[in-house]
Amino acid sequence: MCGIVGAVAERNVVEILLEGLKRLEYRGYDSAGVALLDSDGNLTRLRRTGKVQELADAVANESALGATGIAHTRWATHGGVTEANAHPHFSSDRIAVVHNGIIENYLELRKQLDNAGYTFTSDTDTETIAHQVHEELKSSDDLLSAVQKAVKKFHGAYGTVVMDREDPSRVVVARSGSPLVIGLGLGENFIASDQLALLPVTRRFIFLEEGDVAEITRRTVKIVDIDGNPVERDIVDSVVEHDAGDKGGYRHYMLKEIHEQPTVVRNALKGRLLDNGLAEGIFGQGADELLAKVQHVQIIACGTSYHAGMTARYWLEQYANVSCNVEIASEFRYRKSFVQPNSLLVTISQSGETADTLAALRLAKELGYMGSLTVCNVPGSSLVRESDLAFMTKAGAEIGVASTKAFTTQLTAFLMLTLALGQHNGLSEEDGKSIISALQSLPAKLEETLLLSEGIEDLAEEFADKHHSLFLGRGDQYPIAMEGALKLKEISYIHAEAYASGELKHGPLALIDDEMPVIVVAPNNELLEKLKSNVEEVRARGGIMYVFADKQANFQSDETMRVINVPHCEAPIAPIIYTVPLQLLSYYVALIKGTDVDQPRNLAKSVTVE
Numbered sequence: 001m002c003g004i005v006g007a008v009a010e011r012n013v014v015e016i017l018l019e020g021l022k023r024l025e026y027r028g029y030d031s032a033g034v035a036l037l038d039s040d041g042n043l044t045r046l047r048r049t050g051k052v053q054e055l056a057d058a059v060a061n062e063s064a065l066g067a068t069g070i071a072h073t074r075w076a077t078h079g080g081v082t083e084a085n086a087h088p089h090f091s092s093d094r095i096a097v098v099h100n101g102i103i104e105n106y107l108e109l110r111k112q113l114d115n116a117g118y119t120f121t122s123d124t125d126t127e128t129i130a131h132q133v134h135e136e137l138k139s140s141d142d143l144l145s146a147v148q149k150a151v152k153k154f155h156g157a158y159g160t161v162v163m164d165r166e167d168p169s170r171v172v173v174a175r176s177g178s179p180l181v182i183g184l185g186l187g188e189n190f191i192a193s194d195q196l197a198l199l200p201v202t203r204r205f206i207f208l209e210e211g212d213v214a215e216i217t218r219r220t221v222k223i224v225d226i227d228g229n230p231v232e233r234d235i236v237d238s239v240v241e242h243d244a245g246d247k248g249g250y251r252h253y254m255l256k257e258i259h260e261q262p263t264v265v266r267n268a269l270k271g272r273l274l275d276n277g278l279a280e281g282i283f284g285q286g287a288d289e290l291l292a293k294v295q296h297v298q299i300i301a302c303g304t305s306y307h308a309g310m311t312a313r314y315w316l317e318q319y320a321n322v323s324c325n326v327e328i329a330s331e332f333r334y335r336k337s338f339v340q341p342n343s344l345l346v347t348i349s350q351s352g353e354t355a356d357t358l359a360a361l362r363l364a365k366e367l368g369y370m371g372s373l374t375v376c377n378v379p380g381s382s383l384v385r386e387s388d389l390a391f392m393t394k395a396g397a398e399i400g401v402a403s404t405k406a407f408t409t410q411l412t413a414f415l416m417l418t419l420a421l422g423q424h425n426g427l428s429e430e431d432g433k434s435i436i437s438a439l440q441s442l443p444a445k446l447e448e449t450l451l452l453s454e455g456i457e458d459l460a461e462e463f464a465d466k467h468h469s470l471f472l473g474r475g476d477q478y479p480i481a482m483e484g485a486l487k488l489k490e491i492s493y494i495h496a497e498a499y500a501s502g503e504l505k506h507g508p509l510a511l512i513d514d515e516m517p518v519i520v521v522a523p524n525n526e527l528l529e530k531l532k533s534n535v536e537e538v539r540a541r542g543g544i545m546y547v548f549a550d551k552q553a554n555f556q557s558d559e560t561m562r563v564i565n566v567p568h569c570e571a572p573i574a575p576i577i578y579t580v581p582l583q584l585l586s587y588y589v590a591l592i593k594g595t596d597v598d599q600p601r602n603l604a605k606s607v608t609v610e
């Protein structure tokens with residue numbers, strides 16, 4: 001969602017801020033702004049609705065400059081998409097603020113600040129931060145203590161950066177529920193909501209913790225915790241690649257990320273999967289002891305990560321003999337639930353910052369689970385830091401809003417978790433061997449599957465004028481059908497529904513006609529014959545089908561059915577392999593429709609508000 005970049009330096013920081021914002025564009029936003037302070041205390045602000053490039057053009061026109069600055073991409077929550085609502089927000093041309101998150105009690109604060117004589121110029125919750133800090137400055141020695149006092153009055157989530165025109169030598173930042181990372185330079189320091197924004201200028205980072213407030217100058221970083229006590233936080237050298245924000249010759253990040261899947265899955269397996277099983281300790285310190293006791297798994301996630309959890313349930317129950325529930329985080333956190341004995345809580349998230357998943361983890365900690373594990377792609381993210389165990393998916397930075405390589409590496413991680421839990425719960429030797437050899441073959445099978453690209457590009461033409469579509473799968477391919485439908489709706493805006501094909505007669509058959517393409521995922525497994533009956537049900541009602549099938553499944557193309565043969569693979573990895581053609585299909589349909597593939601309308605990469 002929103003993105004933050006800030007800098008305190010001796011040189012003009014405007015290019016650093018704009019480059020940082022461009023690197024955060026993938027998170028989703030609808031306006032952008034920057035405020036710059038020069039050493040004489042001149043404060044300049046520029047804001048634009050639309051793309052960061054429009055802001056960059058305005059900055060170039062005005063020749064704006066400053067050695068201290070803050071910048072922001074806004075994804076509207078309170079107040080429409082207007083220049084007046086874009087950040088930074090000011091209080092009396094003195095205090096400038098950018099903010100990610102939501103100040104829930106802003107109406108009450110706004111009333112008090114109104115009464116105190118402050119004039120509001122936007123509809124945002126953020127503007128209350130600027131005025132509140134200004135108010136606290138009246139009775140504080142410095143900006144740091146004013147921000148400390150102000151944040152005590154805020155309910156909700158914030159990652160915020162505050163700048164004071166009367167002191168251009170520093171910015172003060174505060175984190176509660178929305179991530180912030182300090183970047184350390186030589187004689188200059190930075191702040192951002194995501195380390196990706198700062199990789200061109202530094203690789204040394206301090207990840208702020210919940211409740212931290214920090215004062216950043218060119219040469220110093222002073223951090224106090226939630227109780228106001230000075231604290232030291234670790235300095236971490238980033239392992240994220242500098243060029244993670246480049247498209248690498250592909251037309252879109254999404255296409256690049258789809259094609260990276262063989263490589264990142266290889267990375268996810270490297271050093272973890274051996275010929276005879278898993279390497280020791282891959283789930284972290286103390287994990288082996290904990291996993292040995294687990295008899296039930298509760299998975300919590302959102303969106304694509306939820307689909308990874310749904311697939312994992314089939315594997316954990318079928319192979320590892322461990323019972324498993326899967327639930328959407330926003331539901332789990334607001335209902336009463338019962339904890340099974342010896343339960344492990346597993347969260348899944350590509351970003352590690354999804355507000356609902358994080359809140360569900362925090363709630364679950366009070367409910368009595370044996371422990372928590374997160375399957376996550378971002379080192380140092382909130383879920384990683386707050387879970388007992390973290391298993392990194394190693395997909396590398398994923399920029400396209402619609403998740404692709406993060407999903408397939410999540411699934412790869414869950415096959416390893418299936419092996420780990422299965423060894424204590426009677427995983428058969430035959431199943432164990434089959435999972436290991438399937439995983440070993442996975443990178444090469446993914447490469448082979450990507451060769452379907454050209455055929456799928458042609459097929460996509462037939463979808464471009466359609467308004468509705470239906471995805472069908474059975475067993476562990478049912479969540480893959482759901483993921484295929486989600487991808488199509490996310491980036492092509494075609495309405496797509498997914499059904500377990502056994503449910504066809506219970507409703508969706510009523511929708512079938514030649515205007516509603518039906519996409520079927522059909523590996524050669526024990527449910528194939530049943531799936532074939534479902535296909536006949538669609539055919540009998542004049543439906544047009546696109547069947548992604550194993551050659552050995554013996555589907556033949558005819559006037560009502562187009563068959564796309566997917567490389568044969570071993571059963572445990574079939575859900576991962578069949579994901580790829582569905583990703584390609586939605587990508588090419590979106591391309592033909594001319595939508596914004598990497599930043600689809602209304603969506604954000606990191607959903608940090610509930």
Ligand code: F1P
Pocket residue numbers: 302303304305348349350351352353354357401402403604605606607
């Ligand atoms: C969940 C999710 C993603 C989706 C989009 C919005 O995020 O729904 O699956 O692709 O980016 O958020 P996460 O918890 O996996 O980060």
